[in-house]
Amino acid sequence: MNSSIRFKLFLMMVLEFFIWGAWLPLIFGYLPSLGFTTTEQSWILNAFPIAAIVGMFFSNQFADRHFAAEKFLAFSHFISGVAVLSLAFTRSFWPFFSLMMVHCLLYVPTISITNSIAFANMKDAQKEFGIVRMGGTIGWILAAWPFTFILVDWDKVHAANAHGITGWLGTVLSSGLTGEALQHGTRWTFIVAGIASLLLAAFSLVLPHTPPKKVTAGEDRFAWLESAKLLRHPFVLVLWLVTFIDAFVHNCYFNWTGSFLGSSPENGGVGIPGNWIMPVMSIGQVAEILTMFVLGATLKKLGWRATMVVGILGHAARFAVYAFFPNHPALIILVQVLHGICYAFFFATVYIFVDEYFPKDVRSSAQGLFNAVILGLGSLLANSICPYLMQTVFTHDGVTDFKNLFLVPLVAALLAAIALALFFRPPPKRQPEPAAAAAMAA
DSSP states (O other): OOOOHHHHHHHHHHHHHHHHHHHHHHHHHHHHTOOOOOHHHHHHHHHHHHHHHHHHHEEEEEEEEHHHHHHHHHHHHHHHHHHHHHHHGGGHHHHHHHHHHHHHHHHHHHHHHHHHHHHTOOSHHHHHHHHHHHHHHHHHHHTTTTTTSSBBBBHHHHHHTOOOOHHHHHHHHTTTOOOHHHHHHHTTHHHHHHHHHHHHHHGGGGGGOOOOOOTTTTTTTHHHHHGGGGGGGGHHHHHHHHHHHHHHHHHHHHHHHHHHHOOGGGGOOOOOOOHHHHHHHHHHHHHHHHHHHHHHHHHHHHHHHHHHHHHHHHHHHHHHHHHHHHOHHHHHHGGHHHHHHHHIIIIIIIHHHHHHHHOHHHHHHHHHHHIIIIIIIIHHHHHHHHHHIHHHHSETEEOOOOOHHHHHHHHHHHHHHHHHHHOOOOOOOOOGGGGGGGGOOO
């Protein structure tokens, strides 16, 4: 693969995940400000996991078999970009929910389509895909930084009348929005995501041509129907159930962290300025890149089960710090690095385990089985109950009991780690190779 194509594929991944990373972290605190009930919030948040479940079938069984991938990407990002851009100007539930559903139904399949475009234009996927896919993680990180200048209290900046570029910049970076002003300003996340989506729609037209896939003789047109049969194997069932719990815990982090970081200490939070919430959360993605470099060696030394247990315990450790040390902002910021361990050591390891362990004829079914729970069912559960837990069960008189709130995912993570350690017993198989770690990053 020449450097020009590699750069195009890398930039494609940057924009693909920039879109998602722009609107996701702050939407959980934005929806209550629009006056939506917890049930309405859950419906909006669940547009993505519902689309992930639908998209798994649509992208694998229809889209990439009937359309040139780059043209499908252009069309999807144009329509989904207009939809997410419109969210910034929408205040009523049904229009908001409808636009979010349109965005997600068209965006989610593009995650698989971008992978298809990348793989179709690589000579050595195992060697080249990790580098290209890392663009997605970088895109998520980059999505956080425009908001250090967007979510700013400009009245405070003007009143300070700072002298010189250094003084002005310092004032801007330390004058983040808070409270209702931050919630109102969060609509800019949809504007930024929409612009990025429209840019990717245009950029897709210069990507390498990737024609529709042909259905080969004997290929199951509905391979996803076969995936459920894999649950007959006890070790697959245990791993699938633990993955479901860990996906729930993982999405509790996204549901609650932004509000926790932005809430004042008087209301039980950390008190981080609004323009720094997304950059702080992006530390996890930086750590993820670094963790992926040691994942292969870790797998070879610890094996599948121990590596995944460490990944789950990373969630437990992070929520323990949230619950018991909320008055230590530096520690809260530092603990974000555990995201790399949480994601790479569990989710990426699950993907690699499936790729390494299962025979080629059932590998796609197995990946689909775990994709459905990681991107769909786990998120669906979290988005259905997290708004209710935070805003109704653990919030009284405007003050949230974050300590007991965070004990919910902490206990869930501990139980999942124990279950995996005791009951995950796959039959003997070859040891994982370090090179396999390059196959997956997020």
